[in-house]
Amino acid sequence: MKKFLEMFWSFYKIGAFTFGGGYAMIPLIQAEVVDNKKWIDKEEFLDILVVAQSFPGVLAVNSSTFIGYKIAGAPGAIAALLGAVLPSFIIIIVIAAFFMQFRENHYVDLVFRGIAAAVPMLVLIAVVNLSKSVKKNYANLLMVIATIIAITFFKVHPVIVIVISALYGYFYYGKKVD
Known part of the structure; x- marks a missing residue:
């Protein structure tokens, strides 16, 4: 308690x-x-x-x-x-x-x-x-820059950015684990 x-x-x-x-x-x-x-x-x-x-x-x-x-x-x-x-x-x-x-x-x-x-x-x-x-590497830096540009300049909805980031994590880091 x-x-x-x-x-x-x-x-x-x-x-x-x-x-x-x-x-x-x-x-x-x-x-x-x-x-x-x-x-x-x-x-x-x-x-x-x-x-x-x-x-x-x-x-x-x-x-x-x-x-x-x-x-x-x-x-x-x-x-x-x-x-x-x-x-x-x-x-x-x-x-x-x-x-x-x-x-x-x-x-x-x-x-x-x-x-x-x-x-x-x-x-x-x-x-x-x-x-x-967050791991410091070029792929993650590119993802951060792409996210900022997508949301700030192209008004991409954050949910889309989250889904794309999840897919990025799955495919990019999934290859490295196997």
């Missing part, structure tokens, strides 16, 4: 102090489950993120569920999931109840501007940390 409460509390803290969605949570989740608690190693964390991004739904929900399951099975998945989503749920309920009173408040606007400025940096930190785990 202690492990489930510890897992719940870890993800609750992450959910309570992360603004900007799942990608902004990645550095906090990694710090908590890989660096602090050592529940999983960095390679397992990267694998979980890849799987979590491949499934429909919110990255934070998917990754917390997979991590919880990896650590303690279905009860662990439920504890981690509840920990990750309850803070947002509570905050949304409170905001919905009082939003109209604060909507035009200058100071509230300033706070949200500050938060909005920090979120892209949290995403950038996640990208930098995840890129450290």
Whole structure:
């Protein structure tokens, strides 16, 4: 029971102090489950993120569920999931109840501007940390450049990029394993 409460509390803290969605949570989740608690190693964390991004739904929900399951099975998945989503749920309920009173408040606007400025940096930190785990070779570099060009200039849907990347991984790395 202690492990489930510890897992719940870890993800609750992450959910309570992360603004900007799942990608902004990645550095906090990694710090908590890989660096602090050592529940999983960095390679397992990267694998979980890849799987979590491949499934429909919110990255934070998917990754917390997979991590919880990896650590303690279905009860662990439920504890981690509840920990990750309850803070947002509570905050949304409170905001919905009082939003109209604060909507035009200058100071509230300033706070949200500050938060909005920090979120892209949290995403950038996640990208930098995840890129450290990716093998450095010309094929992967070419895949990164092709992905950036496809999404930025040709507006290719990210799902198509994920499918093509999965096929690339299967065929490129599949040959090397055999």
